Amino acid sequence: MDLITTHINADFDALASMVAAKKLYPEAILAFAGAQEKNLRDFFSQSVEYLYDFQRLKNIPFKEVKRLIVVDTRQASRLGTIAECLANPGLEIHIYDHHPANPGDLRGNVEHIRPVGSTVTIFVDLFRSREVTLSPQEATLLAMGIYEDTGSFHFDTTTPEDLQAAAWLLERGANLHAITQFIAQELTSTEVTLLGELIRSATTYTIQGLDITVAKLTIDSYFDGFAMVVRRFMVMENLNTLFALARMGERTYLIARSRIPEVNAGEIVREFGGGGHASAASATIKDLTMIEAEEKLIQVLHKQIRPQRLAGDLMSAPVISGRPNITIHQAEELLNRYNITVLPVVDENHRVIGLISRRVAGKAAQLGLQEQPVSDYMSTEFATLTPMATMGDIQELIIEHRQRIIPVVDGRNGELQGVITRTDLLNLLVNDPSRLPRNLYSEQLPSSERQRNLQNLMVERLGRRIVVLLRTIGEVAEARKYHAFAVGGFVRDLLLHEKNLDIDVVIEGDGIRFAKDLAARLGGEVRVHSKFKTAMVRLPDGLKVDVATARLEYYDYPAAMPTVELSSLKLDLYRRDFTINAMAVHLNPENFGLLVDFFNSQNDLKDKKIRVLHNLSFVEDPTRIFRAIRFEQRMGFAIGRHTERLIKNAVRMNLFDRFFGYRFFGELQLMLNEDNPLPAIRRLAELGLLPFLHPKLRMDARLENILSEAQAGLAWYHLLYLDKPCRPWLVYLLALTATLKGEEVKTFCARFEVPVRIRQALLREKWAAQQAATSLRRHAPTSNSGIYHLLADLGPEGLLYLMAIIRKKAAKKSISLYVTELIDVRPEISGHDLKNMGYQPGPRFREIFDQLLDARLDGKLRNRKQELAYVRRHFPLTAGSPPDSAESGPAPPPGNCRPGSPEPGTKP
Template structure:
């Protein structure tokens, strides 16, 4: 008789060639379905077998397919896959009548996915994350060994939380499993492996056999190797190759015995390796996938793979995505001098020439040609005399191959993009070359949910982040703004610091909206719609909408700027969102979130801002940034200090150049003061002040402004004094910047301080504080240090005329703790003490209004300060005595 078969109503299984996540998910499913039998799906890599079968097999209620009575199975639980061809051991159950199928998976949906009665499909880094969440919610108890196996699945499938697919929930469930006793040493030993000599050999073989296929604009790297035996940890070896060569797309095809295993990795969203390998019986994610194939020749598999990639991967870019818009043009009757000036103004190397009064393209000219024209003193001739008239155009749907053929093959400097006789933009030779050589390769890197918007532009949806970080009222306002834009047929974006602070998880304050069109017109329309009011500034195309609740929304037309000379205020022209971002100061401030309903919450990153946020680096957008606007130097230092970022090496060199060449000489003192004040208003401006000195920027304020070691010490004391004040007096306003500033100028003579005040255009109030009151405060401080007052009234008389800023300045400069305590006593206890007695009381006592009133009141205040009186009655009695003693009343 044959062995009695297991009669189980529920069977748990996963895909063949199960990885750690699949096995961990089966264990987790067993905790949710405790009556179930686990059907291990087949071959695993050697280290996986060794670990689970020899060490942890007791955790599983396992059975082989041959030992299960499938006729009794009523429910099939599938984890970590939805593909029928990856579930061959249970193929008979999938189509069994009345079979109840439960599915738990994190892979993207495919057309031929199995459907289940119960489906829990989530975009997490690992399937076991989904099941762990259920275990946590149902409060199912797990042992430390079970927690270890489940955590191992998360660590393996997220690359120890480094893969782009990793989600917040993966971290949360890993923390839950660690709290349940998961052993990190065991996980580390299995996830982090030393490279063996054999693995080094396979890495070399993969590198030597690598072939790069150019497919629809992408580099698809393929290596084919063979081995008589199974190659241990091939996936880890492939990952090493990807890192060594910094590959965007890599397919490893390995013949091992009579089986071929394909392992693929992708960092390009258009190359979905999971979808590609699903056609070969495999599966996975868009960025990581595998497939195992038997009984097909290696060469045939390789060709089938290449054919599938060509069919699956779409053409990388079309002209509409690559072009720069709007195109910068001139009319044919414009002089060569003006053409050269226009190219210099916008930092471009080629310029379209149009027929006067029309959009008809006659040709184009280049900066090289214009430079030669000017050299030969022909600058007054019309540009049409020296333009290139042979010019090809393309439609916005032209692909990269057509663009490449016309620009490189046709030796054309720029390519107009035309539709219905309208000029939409241009594709320049630089645009094309930048794309082809990938001068910024990590612009191609992507995270889950990201896609390419246009060249070097990252685009992803941040709706969930908006919902998490903003109030419901703020999100509703953004949606209302977007809907208003749709109604008017214009694109709207929230931009700049709002987006930066949102991604940095900092408090979001100002709401800056950019309109691709007439910003003032939109602002007026939106204000009317919201029953608010609108204040506009026509020169710069900006407006402020004040809503009924007082909330302000800044609105601006998308604009480009150029500077007629270094440090000049910009000249403004209407533009697109991309060129609007290009005019800004640093990459981290160049992100925009679209608000139109169809694309609401789409973040657009033109210049690698997300990368620089991740690297914690301040970088300019172009090399002439500080030439055009030297105040950006101060802003670089402010942002680096505020966010604890570093200033990029090139940006730092450009700052040094700006100081050396002195681009600040034409900068108004008012603009310098505005930037300096913002730095000094930061929570801790001291690192920024030190950085200013490092670059020699204190000389921009005044050539003779200098710091010493004591200055730094006193700045730290200011920080302590301000922290003390802000803790006790949260709502008391004061000029925070002025206290740091007074320390910075303490070594300067009164003459120099006056020159600084004049240079920075201080208001009369600021001048009085910095020049006159500061000196008086220093003198009074000397008195306090030399002769500490014996009474409260004496202390009060010394300090009563000083503003908050001067008291805090004295606290910072005080050398003795006794003095600081006295200043603290005055500020917290004495300065607001008032007498209760009033003039009518004195009149009742027979005193006539006049100078005597003030003397009596002063004496009563002195008595109250020194605790001689406490009530109104005490004060009246004291006044009576004072009047009798001084014979004020007859």
């Protein structure tokens, strides 16, 4: 017989590869070597299509296996009891695998082994060349394998072939909603608990300049959802590497994940007898305790992690340079303006022909040679490196040959690419991550402060209370010998004469200690966020002061969460999103009110331009694109041409697959919560960003009309001055997703990690509104009670969304009637009244209140007396009931009991 199998603890790539192999070996039997991962078992519990194709191991005569087809592994140790087949005489082995080679790997008579992100990709390539047909269900399953093993194309092991394979499967009907259902799962309560324990146990080690996180936990028995918990931890904390140890029963399990090439998870885990690839690997550790396993892991990490630093990665670019015909005076100006010590001199082809230092230029000027060309005095004896040069090459030139600066040049044409200085090397050697490129927009980002005192403006615009608070902040900082600055939007709006009491303070010093001092001085409360070295001080009068330690943020890869290190004010301002938000005001007594503007921010404020501070701003943090659009539309500014080009470039690069969904959703909420978010939504469409929210979103005439109707509905609702709060952003979000189906909205919520409470509200209001819209289009209710019951399940947001998607005037009038008159109608009598009349609490109470409500809605009953008479007439009591005392009792206030419900505290 022919037998198809895979490794124990099979995942979707293993399952899909087995099903794919069955297409090539139709007579073969399918059998798992052991248990499957939890999400795979969940899949089988909901989809039995493939379940019955698999045989139990106990029913397979291993000695009769003549051909063994192994997928997604080639390690005999991972085949469980099926490894018995390997002793069969004349056994033919066919292997399909994408993992790196390991000592002791099986050798096959037929081998299809390639370093791609998923074994399924190998099968898809074979199917394409052999023109194998697939059903949509098969295509969906195979796509699940690719999505899981490439981390939805986030893992470094992802290759162009994986993307091409997924595209081919989509062409054959692969269902992305089904993929999302099983690949991106919500955590159970148990998994959430374990996630909390894992986070609390985490320790970060710095090895070879890299942050390596190790976490561990102990569980009484085996728990197969551990891999999902590890994956969620990595996403939540935006970790580049994570090694998780779990003691379950008598064994210790290791799961390794890595996003960076310097840390190969597969190689590290193989030291424990496990397997996997560079991005994801796992092992079962039998003979070590948790402590021993952790100690060995740390040793292995130190042994395995050897990051290769190349000149192209370390160099500063673009380079400040000069031509050979500039004068000594001009060279000295460049050196001083950009605060550099050596100026490369380049020819017309941008090839380096010399170097002139600040010392040489200064001495030449002292000797009266200011007008002489630099070509006369530049140094022409220097070495260059290519971008592929190693750290050893760099150290040799700077340390051994004492070369102050190394030009990095293109190896083909000698064109200058960047420079590496002694300071760059020193920063690297002392493991200081606070290296920041010098002014990337050299002329636009002058290094000298532009000083202007705003004290009078502060007194005029802020009022005495806020000015006194700011002076107190300065005094508290001065007592600690810290420097305090008001920064960001507070300064921007002060210069724009806009009211803004959101006070952000940056401290050059210990921000958390300062916040505690300020709270003690003013009698406030402190909330500390130690990880980001920030704090919030809430004052007795309700004002809040956000405090941050002066810092820079650097990003390890595009769209990463920032790593925070101590730094100076200038570097703190440099990390801001836009130039208009990169100003500060001194608060210390000596310099109170002095404006700090390193980056020509005032000019951009005057020109009403939104500009980023450096070219990689949107690459580092794509959420800034949403913020740029929001500021542009709210403030009536325009995004600068260069900045808009950078936005379009970020969209083309499709950086949005590597992001924290909840951060984007937060920005979207803020955008939709603006007084008029429609221009911002149109701008999103113009820049090609609506498909990022969902592939089916397009700004067509229908969506434009729904959004406009939603805006009109909100304006109408606010004019009613009702006491029922309405969330405008949710109304706009419902309108924005009006063209999406329920499952597509779920996909949107999962993609953007929408909080459960909001997700439930969104789906509930959307579903209820669609149901009501269908009824209103078919046959609108003619009675008030009919209108009430049709719309009773909708909140204010759902009602306004319903008005936006309904076109019939009669239907709109019905909704308006419900909102303005019917929604608060209640019977006047209560459950106490019914009990006093002799009725016993029970299901009959609901029937009575339902009928009373309908009669009140339809105008058949107008007061309490009529309600009591209605009850006696339609719900007569049996003989021997207690005397009626309802009319003589005090009437409770209307609305104290929900229609159709018994009195609180009584059983229905």
